[in-house]
Amino acid sequence: MNPTKTKTARNTPVFAFRAFALIVGAAVWAYGSIAAAQEKGEANQSTADKSRRVSEPRGLINYLGRRIASPMGYQHMDWLSRPERIQEENPQEMLDQLKLKDGMVVCDLGSGDGYHTLQMAPKVGPTGKVIAVDIQPQMLQELSRRMAANKIGNIDTILGDLWDPKLQAESIDLVLMVDVYHEFSHPVQMLSAIRKALKPTGRIALVEFRAEDPTVLIRPEHKMSKAQILKEYKANGFRVASEYDKLPWQHLMFMEKDDTK
Numbered sequence: 001m002n003p004t005k006t007k008t009a010r011n012t013p014v015f016a017f018r019a020f021a022l023i024v025g026a027a028v029w030a031y032g033s034i035a036a037a038q039e040k041g042e043a044n045q046s047t048a049d050k051s052r053r054v055s056e057p058r059g060l061i062n063y064l065g066r067r068i069a070s071p072m073g074y075q076h077m078d079w080l081s082r083p084e085r086i087q088e089e090n091p092q093e094m095l096d097q098l099k100l101k102d103g104m105v106v107c108d109l110g111s112g113d114g115y116h117t118l119q120m121a122p123k124v125g126p127t128g129k130v131i132a133v134d135i136q137p138q139m140l141q142e143l144s145r146r147m148a149a150n151k152i153g154n155i156d157t158i159l160g161d162l163w164d165p166k167l168q169a170e171s172i173d174l175v176l177m178v179d180v181y182h183e184f185s186h187p188v189q190m191l192s193a194i195r196k197a198l199k200p201t202g203r204i205a206l207v208e209f210r211a212e213d214p215t216v217l218i219r220p221e222h223k224m225s226k227a228q229i230l231k232e233y234k235a236n237g238f239r240v241a242s243e244y245d246k247l248p249w250q251h252l253m254f255m256e257k258d259d260t261k
């Protein structure tokens, strides 16, 4: 008899049982640790979510009688370069009205993929700057790709929050908002932030599709009337500096800070 063999044969079930128990034990321990870690992670996440929710100002559905539109998703960014845009908006004429000069600091707020940003950059020259702000990183990524392709260097991009464009105080000569303001879920916070970011002589150039005109074929919540624009901007410390009424489908209104109130 081979003692080793005999011993081995006799102890096989015990060994197998111990090995099985060890594997099951390890699996239970591992599962327990993962579950505990997940639980902890979820707890941390929900704490983070809760504190974020507390610090985020609540967005609006309506503002001063106007239904706020949902932001245009980056998936539809091709729409911003549609060829009909030239006839419907005459972007060249709109840009001419901005009277951009060398050295100006201009913010394209709600820049999208940079349709206007890229045209403005050469107009402010190497001593000036265009700051493109958007809430969708995909829009800014496409803008950055175009900047590199066109070798344009005087553009900064900022990923803003719904309520905060993250601009420096008194740093901007002109804030351009084309087809954007009506999408702000936090119009009061955004206008307050813009007020702070504008230099004392700074202005807003506000471009919105005309709600008064039924031939402007844009969904109603993406259009604004002059009366509504005035109501909202006056309520937030702005007044009209000048207006340009000759764009095909849009209002172009220049706003300045009204410090008399």
Ligand SMILES: C[S@@+](CC[C@H](N)C(=O)[O-])C[C@H]1O[C@@H](n2cnc3c(N)ncnc32)[C@H](O)[C@@H]1O
Binding pocket: 071, 072, 080, 109, 110, 111, 112, 113, 114, 115, 116, 133, 134, 135, 136, 139, 160, 161, 162, 163, 164, 165, 177, 178, 179, 180, 183, 184, 185, 190
């Ligand atoms: C209809 S697109 C217009 C883009 C660009 N101005 C143009 O004319 O081609 C509106 C853009 O505004 C952005 N937007 C909406 N709310 C915003 C906010 N609070 N701050 C910055 N961008 C915002 C959207 O992400 C979207 O890219």
